[in-house]
Amino acid sequence: MSARRLFLAGLVLALALAPLVLPPQFVTALTYIGLNGLVCIGLVLLTGVAGMTSFGQAAFCGVAAYATALLTVGQGWSPLASLPVSVAATALVALALGALTVRLAGHYLVLGTLAWGMAVFFLFGNLPGLGGFNGITGLPAIAIGGVAFTDPRLVHVLVWAAVALAMAMASNLLDSRVGRAMRSLPAEIMAESLGVPTARLRVAVFCIAAILAAVAGWLQAHYVRVVNPSPFGVNASVDYLFMVVIGGTGQLGGALLGSAVFEAIRTALRDVLPHLFGRSGSYEMAAFGILVVLLLNTTGGGMMPYLSRILPKPAPVRAPGSAGPLPRRERAQPGQALLEVRGAVKRFGGLVAVNEVSFEIRTGEILGLIGPNGAGKSTLFDLLTGVQPATAGEIRLEGRRIDGASPRAIAGAGVARTFQHVLLRPEMSVLENAALGAHGRGEAGILRSALRLDRAEEARILFEAQRQLDRVGLGEFAAQAAGHLALGQQRILEIARALASDPKLLLLDEPAAGLRHHEKARLSALLRELRDEGVTILLVEHDMDFVMNLVDRLVVVDFGTKIAEGTPASVRGDPRVIEAYLGGAEA
Amino acid sequence: MNATIALILLQDGLTSGLIYGLLALSILLVFLVTRVLWVPAGDFLVLGALTLAVLRQGEVPGTVWILAGLAAVTAIVETWRAWRAGDWRGWPRLIALVVVPSAAAVLATLWLAPQNAPVPVAILLVLALVTPIGFLTYRLVFRPMVDQPTLTLMFVAVAVHYVLTGLGLTAFGSESFRSPPFLPGRLDVGFTRLSYQLLIVLAVSAALMAALGLFFGRTLWGKALRATAMQRFGARLVGIRTESMGALAFTIAALIGAVSGVLIGPMTALYYDSGFLVSLKGFVGTVMAGMASFPLSVLGALLVGLVETGASFYASPFKEAIVFGLLVPFLLWRSAVQIRTRGKGHE
Structure with a gap:
């Protein structure tokens, strides 16, 4: 029995016997x-x-x-x-x-x-x-x-x-x-x-x-x-909120700690203040408020984090050594068109951010979408991921239209993405963050989970998450809090999370932004490995060096319009691309 | 209901609606500039009203001791902060800001209150006593917490409301207060008789709103406040001290609270803990305006006042439930807007 279980059992026993003594x-x-x-x-x-x-x-x-x-x-x-x-x-x-x-x-x-x-x-x-x-x-x-x-x-x-x-x-x-x-x-x-x-x-x-x-x-x-x-009035509701704020909202234990401390403070104020000030009742409220302000000023996270340091730690979530497979998506043959963009337009009022852009991504390739700052790359990315609806045009995934669909529906259709500004849950472990990616591949609901009837599926999800972490080289960090990883590792964790959803298409939003040289090299190697394993990747990037040595084909946009498309070598020599990046002769 | 009653109800509704409107302004101002949900808005109104009531009885209001204590604590804490940071540059000016207005207000009140000061002097004393409390609250409590999440700031605001209510209890006791009216009676304007109280509230709130409008529209400080409200970070980049703006917003909010307290004092009996409900009605007004627009917030608050008066005539026991139920259609509408735009969510 772990120290934590022993502690909890002792606590329960003490509470059960308390009324006797x-x-x-x-x-x-x-x-x-x-x-x-x-x-x-x-x-x-x-x-x-x-x-x-x-x-x-x-x-x-x-x-x-x-x-x-x-x-x-x-x-x-x-x-x-x-x-x-x-x-x-x-x-x-x-x-x-x-x-x-x-x-x-x-x-x-x-x-x-x-x-x-x-x-x-x-x-x-x-x-x-x-x-x-x-x-x-x-x-x-x-x-x-x-x-x-x-x-x-x-x-x-x-x-x-x-x-x-x-x-x-x-x-x-x-x-x-x-x-x-x-x-x-x-x-x-x-x-x-x-x-x-x-x-x-x-x-x-x-x-x-x-x-x-x-x-x-x-x-x-x-x-x-x-x-x-x-x-049952609002004052009582406010009291409950104060309890969780005092205890700390970050952990369940904070609920009980806060409730206990609140009761203790209130009793103490009621018993002590009249001795200090001679009048009963009237100072209680002000003193209580001052205590709460002081507490919030000194500890944003409540008292539970302090208690947790003394208490036995809960065991970190670990993936099982083996588990059955999660459902997988059917995949098209390599070389076929996977995602087609036809005449996509996005207007913000009078501004045309994306203007009649068309291109396609074929199964099994890495396509780079590049362009100078402000070229409309991020807007295009938002259209593909459903964050914003297109003003006109069509976007199809394996022939089915996904323009106008919600981000959730697009994710469900097999498009996984990463974010330009890393979006992880920093306080959750690396493993749990990766497991979030496999959310769509499980189905256990609230009741099943609360009653622990979801263990078989949970084992499969965690196993898959660990497998993806191992695949990208983060396996050893599984139990760490995601927030403790370096930025480069966090970006790679986002990729592992995306992979855990078994995507048909992986969309990467400026994956190299903010990375150091060796981190970029590592990322580049990883993406190449993934491509060789059959993952289709679209990456939006403005770091030319990073893209040129990595992608199979490139689409170049400038001022919202596609100006070139082709292999890195052909695009590199394109005069319009050179002009867009280095400035025109007339400037 | 006949036309006479309708007109009287309309007047009552407008009068209380205008006061909720003033509070709505202070709530929105504080929220936009500092992201603090200004729960204690109503406590400042109560402080203003009770202080005036006690002053008009020719006694020294407990507000004097609240202000003196708060100023002393703030001066000590700020000195300690300066000492700990080893940075004394802003200290003399800050201490002067903390001590001088408070000391002046306290001493003037101690001197004038027992002499049964005339009404305008009493009102000035109320404003002088209550306004610095807003500034001190900001310096002492909220300024060190500017980087905290909004949720924490809200809890702190609720705790400050507790403190102010508790201090109100110690200063004024648990009995109710009502000031004598400034001008009793009604003015006959032919088709109806307008209460002088309504005319006063109307004139004062119109003047205050116009003054605020001019301040925001025409003065550098006002423009800086607006800039901070729109984009804190951007405001910082162009050299606006957003923390000073926070102090200014709290001071103005306290002033608005004190003025509304003076106005509401003769209209209804208030207890030390009446503030919360009044705050909530101000909130309903701002929320109905999407927590964004000053004029619309005032309109929302006017609607709250009118509905409340109507409800108290028709279904008195359910008046509060009806007023807060006003939010439901609004929330439905916002919810629909949210679904339609399904836009960029941020953490």
């Missing part, structure tokens, strides 16, 4: 830490993992709490029977709200959830049948198989069992195909280009967070046996 007020505090921790796990997934945030988590707790109150007190249901209904109701509300706002993300999501939290709070207080601001009383205690959870110590155990389950499922989820996709959400363009349906996945994460809040709301409702609006 601790005085009641500590048990109550621990129960609340668990309840809040449950909500915070969802917030860590939302904020730390998916890069969104919500000021409405308490409202989600409230929806479930009120739902179960209405069902148990009003309809006579048992609490256990009302759990799935209450959670489903909350998830539906989250689905509607998420579909509305998560696409906007950023500040709109913040304000959307804030407004929603406000509106729901006032609805709780004012809707007929919800008991106004006094709420609904007389909720039954939870009963499972004849055992009624009336004793607070039993509730404590139940709450922490739920926390343990949620932690296990959440960490399973993060360590999976879907989890990697979730962690890629903050870099939307990158995620889409890897075939991740970002909008849908955002809504899914939003719903997961809401479901965790709903479970906490249900537990709390049957623990205190009363439901009223006050614990």
Whole structure:
């Protein structure tokens, strides 16, 4: 058993036995830490993992709490029977709200959830049948198989069992195909280009967070046996956010640490401040705010990173020694036209960035697209990858039109790309970054991943990722954080990630930019090797030396127009190309 | 509902809408220049209103001690920062900026407040006391964090809101305040009777907005602020000190908050923690304008005020829910725009 497992087992055991030895007020505090921790796990997934945030988590707790109150007190249901209904109701509300706002993300999501939290709070207080601001009383205690959870110590155990389950499922989820996709959400363009349906996945994460809040709301409702609006207002939502900020949004453990520290600070302020200032209550809020400001000023990442240094480390994700193959794409014969561009035009207002450009890429070749700065290369690249729609013209992949398709659809059709400004998830390992490339080749969903039923497929994905890393020469760095690689290595990692998708066509956007001489040489050798293995490559570049010795054919653009096409030798002697690069005689 | 009630509701809605509009301006200004979501906007309004109410009772408002404490802490912290960096060049000027206006406002208030200062003097004292708090907040809290992610800045803004609300509680206690009206009654204009309060709010906010418009359009500082709002990095390249612009934006935001507080003081009873809700309504206004346009934000806020007044007449318990529900169609629209343009996303 690893040190980490031992530590976790000890923690669970200590929490389970705590009520036997601790005085009641500590048990109550621990129960609340668990309840809040449950909500915070969802917030860590939302904020730390998916890069969104919500000021409405308490409202989600409230929806479930009120739902179960209405069902148990009003309809006579048992609490256990009302759990799935209450959670489903909350998830539906989250689905509607998420579909509305998560696409906007950023500040709109913040304000959307804030407004929603406000509106729901006032609805709780004012809707007929919800008991106004006094709420609904007389909720039954939870009963499972004849055992009624009336004793607070039993509730404590139940709450922490739920926390343990949620932690296990959440960490399973993060360590999976879907989890990697979730962690890629903050870099939307990158995620889409890897075939991740970002909008849908955002809504899914939003719903997961809401479901965790709903479970906490249900537990709390049957623990205190009363439901009223006050614990479900925006202030409570802000408290949850502070908890995860204090704990650190980068790791799941931050949720529980933050929840515990928050409770401790609040208790301490409540007990200590009156001694210092003689008046009770009124300094608490200001002091708390000052503490949070100080904490954020000194540690952007919360307290969890400090704790992690002491705790046993989790084992890094490693690829298995062998695994079955992932599905592969069918490939055309070498020499056939793979990608055809016919009369592509892109206008920005009056500016024609790409003007009637036509060319084709044949299976098994390296084609270079070159031109001076501002020639329209990057715009052309955007058209090919679906980042921008073409104003006119056609782009076909194996005869099927892909102009106007989304980056995700183009990725799905077998076109993989790299980025001019490297887009990796720096905190994820090299292996995990490469595995992101194989996202489209797996299908395990959220539930399967959370329940660990995805291991066979996961092994195949990781094996494939490792294979591509070995292929490009990064195999030994698999366990390192991608952010620790040198720039040249990061570019090569992007290529490994692209290869992991088993692409028909590899598009490289200025792969040599910013590389040192020996790095360029290495890259050049790698690309030649890949070509010899049958990979088709289009690279956009303005580094002439790099391109000339590498590519089979060249397309040269200047001022948005194709001015030459052919082998490097023929293009090199073309007077129009020389003029474009060195300036015309009339200038 | 008959025409008389409709006209009165319209007036009420416009009055509160204008005040939300002023806050919306301060929120947008701070957001565009510093990327901080200015959650404490409403706290400045409350500080302004409660300070005025206490001054008009002829007492010394607790704001004096908030400002004095904040200025002292800022002076100490800035001295410590200068000492640690070993760089004393900007220090004397900075300390003067921190200490002089605050000390002047505090001393003037301590001297004038017990003498039951006339209303215009009381208003000037309010502005002098509340405005520096914005500047000090920026120096103390936000300036060292300029490079933090937007999300962190937002959490800090919420924490600052907590601090200001907590300080408000210690300074003013938990009871409500309402200043006496500047001019009671209504002006008969034939078809209806306009409340003087509306006319004052209208005149002051129009003057303030015009002044801001002139400032942004005609002065070098205003243009520099606009440049910073549009493109921080570009502004830096042409020699604009974007950090000074942050300080300026916070100062103006605090001034706007104080003015709105003075205006709202006689209209409604306010508590130390009333600010948050008012901020949110300002936010609804700015969000409806896409968090980009000053005039549209004011229009959005006016709509919030009108809807709120209408809702409180028809469905009083649901007025807040209805106001925040206003965002839904807007969000739908933005969402549709987002899908259609599906453009370049950045991290």
